[in-house]
Amino acid sequence: MKAVSEVEVAYQVLRSRGYAMYFRDLIGSVLTQTGQRASSQAHAMAEVHTQINMDSRFIHMGKGMWGLAEWTPQQMNARMAEDGEWGGSGTSTPRREKLFEEIQQEYVAAAAETGEQE
DSSP states (O other): OOOOOHHHHHHHHHHHHOSOEEHHHHHHHHHHHHTOOGGGHHHHHHHHHHHHHHOTTEEEEETTEEEETTSOHHHHHHHHHHTTOTTSSOSOOHHHHHHHHHHHHHHHHHHHHHHHHO
């Protein structure tokens, strides 16, 4: 019987956790569960990272965070905010707030233009 691959272990780790993990923590957990020896750990980390990157079940969320493609963004953000990931107070940042404000202004301007043309 063939042993479970590292990428399968990574999938199970994320699935059981329920939200994204920093890639080093995820890969470290995989290597611990698969019993990788310390002498080959750097090579094993690179290999697991490559496998995760090539597997369509995983999605890179930015800033070194990996999640599962089957999760919706709303589910991931809510779970991560609950557990203190990504700053602990949700995902709002000054940059996001500024972008949101610009989008709102563009929307209002576009609505005003549409209203003037009618």
